[in-house]
Amino acid sequence: MDIDTRRPRARSARILSPLFGAAVTAALLAGCAAPASPTPTVTQTVTAPADPAPTSSPSASSTPTADASPSGIGDVELGVPYDEAVAVAGATPVEACPWLASAEADGYMLTIQRPEVSEQDPAVVDLVQVSASPVELEGKPAAGPMTAEGVGLGSRVDEVLTAYPDAVEIESVGDRRYLAIESEPGTGSVFLTYTAGGDIIWAVTATSLDEPPYESCG
Helix, strand or coil, X not given: CEEECCCCCCCCCCCCCHHHHHHHHHXXXXXXXXXXXXXXXXXXXXXXXXCCCCCCCCCCCCCCCCCEECCEECCXXXXXXXXXXXXXXXXXXXXXXXXXXEEEECCEEEEEECCCCCCCCCCECCEEEEECCHHHHCCCCCECCCCCCCXXXXXXXXXXXXXXXXXXXXXXXXXXXXXXXXXXXXXXXXXXXXXXXXXXXXXXXXXXXXXXXXXXXX
């Protein structure tokens, strides 16, 4: 785009100052007033800046990293050496059942388990679980480690079935019920626990076992 930068012609002042009038009179008397040189025209080419490179932004549909998945919960993964997992989680071995360790954090209980009699040396984690009392979860939003679909402690059964329409219900001893929601061959599965007659999820379990045991230390 060409921009004409010629200076606009100023309007003549209607009242001349005495000094300015004297100068004009002298020039006329001398008869040497030269014609004014035309103001040069300056042409300037303005180049529009190139469009900035598009800035990449995270996709709104990207799935957040799950804290509870078939590979484990939080910092505890299935298949890792049990002693290492206990140390990472800051858990304390259960004196009566040395194959279990537990820790309390953020209002829930974390439990780590290895086989009672292990064929591997060192023994590895085959279950990690977070749980809380259904009474304490009543009326509160879901909390604790979440699955990829945002399900956690305090979630309702109908919310789980909406997020995981292919969930399979497994009956356990007494009134305990499990919902199997995710599975990864060769790694593990995620189970949600609730009590028959209720609808609050009070335990989230990742395990390489077929299903969570009713009692790990009885």
